[in-house]
Amino acid sequence: MIIIMKPNADETAINHIVATIENKGLIAHLSKGAEVTIIGVIGDKTKLLDANLEIAPGVDRVVAVTESYKLSNRKFHPDNSIVSVGNTVVGPNNLTIMAGPCAIENEEQLMQTAIAVKKAGANVLRGGAYKPRTSPYSFQGLEEYGLKLMDQARKETGLSIVCEVTSHRAIEAAVKYVDMLQIGARNMQNFELLKEAGKSGVPVLLKRGIAATIDEWLNAAEYIIAEGNNNVVLCERGIRTYETATRNTLDMSAVPVIKSKSHLPIIVDPSHATGVRDYVAPLAKGAIATGADGLMIEVHPCPECALSDGPQSLTFEQFEQLCNELKPYANLAGRIF
Amino acid sequence: MIIIMKPNADETAINHIVATIENKGLIAHLSKGAEVTIIGVIGDKTKLLDANLEIAPGVDRVVAVTESYKLSNRKFHPDNSIVSVGNTVVGPNNLTIMAGPCAIENEEQLMQTAIAVKKAGANVLRGGAYKPRTSPYSFQGLEEYGLKLMDQARKETGLSIVCEVTSHRAIEAAVKYVDMLQIGARNMQNFELLKEAGKSGVPVLLKRGIAATIDEWLNAAEYIIAEGNNNVVLCERGIRTYETATRNTLDMSAVPVIKSKSHLPIIVDPSHATGVRDYVAPLAKGAIATGADGLMIEVHPCPECALSDGPQSLTFEQFEQLCNELKPYANLAGRIF
Amino acid sequence: MIIIMKPNADETAINHIVATIENKGLIAHLSKGAEVTIIGVIGDKTKLLDANLEIAPGVDRVVAVTESYKLSNRKFHPDNSIVSVGNTVVGPNNLTIMAGPCAIENEEQLMQTAIAVKKAGANVLRGGAYKPRTSPYSFQGLEEYGLKLMDQARKETGLSIVCEVTSHRAIEAAVKYVDMLQIGARNMQNFELLKEAGKSGVPVLLKRGIAATIDEWLNAAEYIIAEGNNNVVLCERGIRTYETATRNTLDMSAVPVIKSKSHLPIIVDPSHATGVRDYVAPLAKGAIATGADGLMIEVHPCPECALSDGPQSLTFEQFEQLCNELKPYANLAGRIF
């Protein structure tokens, strides 16, 4: 941590900062320049987390030197993590495809989709049983009955399954059925939910918040890992910007940024990122070439009839064709698919 | 709802849309232009909510004509709402000042602050007992003990009290003590929490999400009101933009926009919006002149010692001076303060 | 300037940075912490502007300590600037109202408007002769004929006049007629235009770029002042965000931020910021209460017939009423109007 003093900060102000630092058992290192004095802090800076040095007299700015996340930080864990999800793994040598409907609507819709995505090459079945919807008047999900259908689909196809959880109650139900809990974008900073997902011990797919920075995202992962659950996979799903040609703006740079800052695997969801079916295939290829560990893609037997997010869902035929087109890209990126 | 067809949409595509609309018991109204055909829908459009007309063959775009929120919409409730909070009201003729520390730290800190803000003119005491923090290693709040201190402060000062709730568990505890529940920015689309706050019947202060549109915000209010709880006050607290000179960008336009679209009261929080103490006073005056129904302001006996958000907190003296400066602005805006 | 080294930076890397700094005649100040080494630079850091220390081996980050703008910086010019514009001044004790049509359309429209805004209390007449339009098929302005009409309006009413310039050619024409050149949002980083406006010696109204940070804005002002032209007034006109309820998001915080960082006057344009007539009056009041030195407001004899930006223009009656409502706010803010 570095404290930059204002040009007019006097000795009293500087001495006050030095004393505050030393009172916490840390070392203050002064650097007096022509214009300003800079004070470096040596030692465990977490002791200063709540010291509010920003507003001490004479202080201009405080600059953090180290990140606040530790367990998700590549600096302290240089090797790529591998996360087991049911009978598959997400990680450096695999390409993981999670596919399925946005919302589980009924047994037929889910079973048909599970069989189709399995046949095309997916490893994990996705399906929403608890749906966070902007309007209270939209379809809200089948809840535990949906989870049971997912369990049945797993038994019939051998796919691993992932379901979003939106509350304490949903986690309690989901842990009985699923291989992976999904925390959605709107709940990325629902810290109570993160802690409970951490305590469950079940692998977690953590979607990036609608306007979350990468630092906030890794701090959210930290909440889960701090509860003893290392099995976290990140999912880039687009961020909110001024551009309206796509529903969100897919931040493809997040892939190399995460690879640089963290050891956690990262997958990309081009369906939610764009909201437009025609843009899913090109961005799916782009994500693999950029280094993503996998993809999450919405598939529906009849997108036009879907109860949620139909416009971005692929038909079975489109999904199968996409998987075929992805294979050479996966190979080129050194991944098994 | 209006469906705009693509220039090359043929009769089959147009007839398919018309049939879909009519099958729901609605009327389709065709308008064939030189370039494109447009289809208007007459009747209760909620029947088409999940029809996915966007991806039917030949469709270019679907344009919503009416908002998805009803109960929070001024169109169906032209008069301004008044919300009672303990022994005060938030609404058109009052200026409500909610003030207090970001986090409740101990009895002395809270009681001193309560007495000071009461003396300066505040109506409501704010104080965080359940703190959503970006890092799991930051101070997380005193929880139920904090609520008890708030209750004690109310008894000593006569101020009404508002506390943030971040989970089912926190709501269960808070309803025993507080006059108003606060839903924070990070939980604005935690729909389970919104429903529970709605069911509690306790007045709710609903902060705008970090990157929420005004439409999403009013839909979040709709979740609360749809449970039978009309006592919702909105709080603008800044939105996330590219600008870094302030912590968030205070969207002052939200005040007249909300006044135009909704009957709910709106207050402004310049402390969280800017994160900088020096900017609180000018923006507090600006908010009143723009038409806000009140303010939320952080006050701390020793901002430099605060466990959370010290840099934006006012001292007792600064807060008292601000209240004195605000009085003529409140009068000019036709509000009692 | 502070250079933060990576945790694993070795002696060679550190010595290389120190040598680079010392070769420029500056002093390097080392601070070796438990985790990282930090190097402070003492002396004139402009010598290191192009040294690219960010990518030297072992460097994690470079943190700037001082702003790159000097002439527009309050640190080196503590008193508020006053800018003369024709026979009026923009500055701390005055409230300046610039009003008029978005685009000059014909003599009758301009003269009527000039007389009306003068009568209501405006000090400066605005009117666009060179219009930057998103589409090449929209009305592009009357060019020099428009400037002549502005000159005529000045003679008839005594108002000072301001016109936007969009090119070298436009500046050459405008300096013959106007009291103030306006650089629009789209040209805020058209550095050639800024330099020419600086060289002209004519006062400049510098609108904030559509997505410009406050630092970039003050650097743009620096381009003008560096040519010897100190007469710069800033104009906040909304920034681009994800919110669509208003055309742009008025960043009201820019007023106190600019007052804190710079000595230049700042006015607010609620017409362009919101794009909606009904939101102009509340935000105009809010801007004055927040501390703005003035307002820019669009007025048109028949907004419905306007060739540009009609939806946000006030009628003469609306403008007169607004001016009457603004007077007590101006008085309260200690300004003459």
Add this chain to the structure above:
Amino acid sequence: MIIIMKPNADETAINHIVATIENKGLIAHLSKGAEVTIIGVIGDKTKLLDANLEIAPGVDRVVAVTESYKLSNRKFHPDNSIVSVGNTVVGPNNLTIMAGPCAIENEEQLMQTAIAVKKAGANVLRGGAYKPRTSPYSFQGLEEYGLKLMDQARKETGLSIVCEVTSHRAIEAAVKYVDMLQIGARNMQNFELLKEAGKSGVPVLLKRGIAATIDEWLNAAEYIIAEGNNNVVLCERGIRTYETATRNTLDMSAVPVIKSKSHLPIIVDPSHATGVRDYVAPLAKGAIATGADGLMIEVHPCPECALSDGPQSLTFEQFEQLCNELKPYANLAGRIF
């Protein structure tokens, strides 16, 4: 164009709109719903461009049905455009690599770079002679002498050359030397410059504005094409968002969106988009897999010594390795490289 009336709009208001439309020689088509009346306009809507129907009494909203750009619109030009640049072409079967230094510094730097990028496989040499810099105190470019060096590099290597132009004066000089003019992000809505670039007849590389929507970008291209110059190539270079881990946020979705809306080629600049050398290679691969027609990449003999944008520049070795890695991706995407 569709006009949506307010729920309470009366017959007078509706008749006024119908009359306005019919007075322009267009046909108005009424659709009276239970809640609102909708009026469709049939005929050439450009006649209504300046009618300001938004603010006519009783109007709620006006919805545009067709885009304002025509010449850059794929609807009216279904085949992909091919743009010749010197002795190479940008378009559907080629992968174009534009590489070189951000700023031309001297003969040696430029010639070495030209030879190195040619050897590695680049088709076009980039180099800045007129530099738009945020601060007036940063290096501003060699101007015409830089253009002469570029011309010399072309003669020695056979590479085509592209240079940014920032003013009328720069265009006058550049057309004597270059194969392609570059309009930078800050000038994307400098409409005078766009018109002059259009009139020059020289191919234009049009970078996306810092916060430009795709619609605004295609309208900017329209300004160039409307002057009779069809040779426009678009360049995605990142947009401004709240995320700070990269300098800008590379909007990879822009590639399929542009391919869908326009016939113009599009290339991607991962160097400026991220500002970080380590992120260039993964995003370059991703861009090709997503369907980009080419890349623009910064290369410098000694990035650490660069006068501009060193942190994002590749060394010769890094660039050669990247080109080798890109080849199989180009082949997979069906492009010659």
